[in-house]
Amino acid sequence: MEWLTWLDAPHAELARQVLQRGTALIFAVAFLSTLLQFPALAGERGLSPAPRFIAAGGLDSLPSLFRIRYSDRLLRTLCLICIAIALALVAGLPQAGPPWLPMLAFLILWAVYLSILPIGQTFWGYGWELLLVEAGFTVAFLGSHEVAPPIPILLLVCWLVFRLELGAGLIKIRGGREWRDLTALAFHHETQPMPGPLSRRAHLLPRWFHKGEVLGNHVAQLGAPWLLFLPQPIASIGAAVIIATQGWLVLTGNFAWLNWLTIALAFAAVDDRVVAWLVPAWDASHDYAPTPAWFQVVVLAVAVLVVALSIPAARNLLSRRQLMNASFNRFRIANAYGAFGTVTKRRDEVIVEGTESEAPDAGWQEYGFRGKPGDPARRPPWLAPHHERLGWQLWFLALGARGPWFPVLLERLLEADPATLRLLAHDPFDGQPPHWIRARTFRYRFATHEERRRTGLTWIREEVGTLVAPIRRRT
Template structure:
């Protein structure tokens, strides 16, 4: 069945399967480390309460059957092991049904986590990972040629991801249209990295060029992913290079990495050999089994049927950003940063063990792993790992409506809860929990190069208000 086989995409398949599996690996490891403290039986938003009010058909998950932290860890550890085997390429050495089955298990396992993860799992790259895992399941194993329909559907996924993000920006804040968005973004993005400070201080003409380049990559290049070769490979290379720039300048979990991986669906073997001239040609394969053809075509038809609403969303004036149109997170709408915040606000959480709440010298700050806190501390690199608590703190400073998790977070600090404290970089009260907790809001900005040379600081901050007045377990003490 020559029409069915994309024989020139063997190297692309290896990158797609192993790369998506690597992102699943990161996601499951993150669940092992963070889920119990955030969403477990004693978490900030406990899953048992969620599944008690939300039905399975609304949010399918194995945890509707039963939830325990032990069961969550069993699912996450199993996902980690399966992901690692796929990254190593071991199941791909077997029959085509084997990697298909394992990727579908990853999809079901991670879907079960996301669908009970509430606000801590409400990010677009969760749906992207789920969709990508489902689609690459049908790429088969090394025994068969990559199916052409799946290769092209993965290009459609990249198109929705990039073109959707470009449209969100053009339809969003004026800063994207007047080319000033990146005057601010490197400073106000959710979690800057070590390079962000330096890029922020580049000339404004450079930042205007960044915006122009972004519009070109997201609004023009995606159409060429469907062009004949070598044009499609060149288009993919442009997408990959733009994503590497985002990797270099920020912390966006695995969003940029999985986009890079998926873009390889448009890179054929000739392009790989042009760069890596020692790569061998794909060997002869047996005829593709009819059952595999039928399953892949059925999956393709199913995915194309689900594409109707995302396609309509792209051309809608009320375009949705990072939206799922079904409970299984398949064929989603993507896009981010339709507007860029121009000021950076941070919530600083502090505790005091003094009897007098007005004794300022007794207040000590809790330090988070990734978000700005101590002005002297250089921003760190964490992506592709996702620090969920730190990201929610960024949204909290922007005025997030749902703050139930933060209220519980304060209680956990007052209790000296071990799993919660292990989510933080610094616990200023290692011996015993404080008497009171408060949360202050600060306006942060990067130091200028001159200020940095003089002080060694990365940030300058100014207090702008009190988010939570001093509170203890027995009640509230107004400042």
Template sequence: MDWFSAEGFELARQVLQRGIAAVYLIAFLSAAAQFPALLGERGLLPVPRYLSRSGARGPTIFRRRYSDRLLLAAAWTGAAVAALLVAGLPQAGPPWLPMAAFLLLWGLYMSIVNVGQTFYSFGWETLLLEAGFMAAFLGSNEGAPPYPVLLLFIWLAFRLEFGAGMIKMRGGRCWRDFTALYYHHETQPMPGPASWFFHHLPKPLHRLEVLGNHIAQLVVPFLLFAPQPVGSIAAGIIIVTQLWLVLSGNFAWLNWLTIVMAFAAVSDSAVQAVVPGLGSPAPAYAPTPAWFTVVVLAASALLLVLSYWPARNLVSRHQLMNSSFNRWHLGNAYGAFGSITRQRFEIIVEGSLDGTAWREYEFKGKPGDPARMPRQFAPYHLRLDWLMWFLALGVPGENWFVPFLRKLLEADRPTLRLLRTDPFDGAAPRYVRARIFHYRYSTWAEKRQTGLWWIRRPAGVLVQPLTLAEAGRRRAWLGGWS
């Protein structure tokens, strides 16, 4: 391996290119399915109104004109290109072909994120954009993977993991006294099928989990830069810890994308040492074209310069979490769960035909029916369900939640398709309301006796009973806790 060509990292390149493309495929399919109802011409936060009031904050193909048809064209184009990259077809050609494909994905998805408002304000959106831009410079199967780009991916994985570790140490005390997982599995945004069981693990094991998390995020990331096989071992530790998180919750594509990026530090020889016979013999690469070397070095220099701001953020006493420092979403700050909530509250939305008998709307992912086992949706991202979790935490959301209630009063079909069940089978209720409930996991004894996964009790009213006429005349009153 010379200073530019990483000849022993072909598997790393294949995992990076195909894995990032697979996440883009999911992201574009999610946009096609959810964006029109959430942000389309008749959505909860219509993009045309947003553009007319404040304008997009970054590059987007929708700056001059938005339409649902154009959005779907962009989403399905992105999904098709991403599928080709997953299959490895552009990579079989010259290096400019996968470069063009990944830059197209980056541009299309950035266009969506930059008009996505609160529904696209998650840290893994910028992570996907940054990873997609970098993947454009991994080259094709003709030549060896560029070593500078693999180093940049390792640097990205380091920023993601170390940033998450530092935000925890600077955040809630429960991370420092090793009690965070007494609460996390119960209060996380969208529990998965195994989360109930994780929550009921012995508390000494929870404390051991927190210690393991601190080691994996504060110590191991430095070892990613170490010579082989230490770099591969460090990547393996990160991959295992991320798979643990995949099992214990639903965090969209955050964990899967972290796993993919960790592979940048995994050498072919390390993989073959663990799994003999895996992988093919080292390919015979063609010489790297001079133009490609120049482009890769220019892109690497740009990303290195943009790294100044997230690097400074890592050592700042006022560390930012999930922030972009430029309009192109390159060189971002990451981190999650700097603080842990100790109680879980849920907003339960109900409708009624007469104002007396109330029926509950069920969401796809967030807790509702206490007898329903939590489902696994990640890496797919249920955006409405996630914002419902933030709303229950007290994050202001009337700008989208009141329009959501109005859509229910209209029995709007695109909105109803975002839900798991419509208790009125397509008919319009006369009233809707939103109540606050306290949720906790059932104990082992309660689970055996009742079959319930959750125990809930009323905790207040968020929106009093509301009719369509009232919703049209004024903003709904958002009440508080009782």
């Protein structure tokens, strides 16, 4: 099939390297996150047990390796295998073989993570989970070092970035007024789910700077995605705009692997010749063997499949009732994306406390969570691309999203359950069960420069009310 050589992209080797290795690295992070957190959150004795979800028919009509049986041991084994496969891809080992080898490796990662998402329930129900699954499926067909990167797959990745960025931009324009009057980022750095160590500094920048941030966001999300499909060097310029804005988000927040993976995916539009013009040391010429006919057929079939599955997602972009982070098929391919259609103006936090006192009137001490604000003196940590799932759910809880998992969390803390305590940054009772536990709500704001100099605090907080009255340990 030499007539199909027009499918080859001989000047996209850097794009392929970043796409394959970057996506594989995020898979390694995601499976490590699952290995460390799933048993306590959704395992056999988790806050939302997967076996109970499966028994209730939660996997009916969904593809999953856990339809027949789930166990924490099986989940951990699959995670360890997939971490090993992902790290091999990061090192470029499967890519050194025939085209089918990296394809098989990525499809294994895709199938296993696709199996985990539904049984993870609310703790695995985030937009970047869908993004990783779709990215893993798509980059599986980029081939190996033997053959030139296929143009249809690079275009499919650009289409993924287009939906991701434009979907997020349209959600904002159609959402809260703060995105239209350019005030959204005067609040967002302070109220985002999981701030980072630079979030306070970003929040305290002048208001004119925040308005410029919003304008830059609109340019990056509503304008730059269109450039990805134009001739070079314009496509590379569009990718650079997206990469730069995602880099700012990496510096000022903790959005798991969303920004990191978007940066990697945006490289699909980067041309080796443009890179060589900027960095003369980069070799823009590569010699490839003829692409096997079977691989060309597979690439074309995948392209047709994804285009067909993309019709609902394309309609969603045009809809006034645009869905955010939604799937239209059970294989989680060609999804709808978007984030922060509205921005929270105030930050409330749920603070969980326990006491060893026999009476619930003294000795209350606060549990510390890894990512969410708690101790006002503690500076937010840098966690991304790791996904601190319990902290994110507690952020939603403070917004009023009451889930059945939270009472179970309080019970586990009363029992001093070791698996649950390992999810925390600080256990005030050193593994011993408290007599009582309660949950209060506080309103947080970043300390001003003057307040920081005077008190040394990162946050200023005041109590709003009681979420859960004191609960006694069962004896």
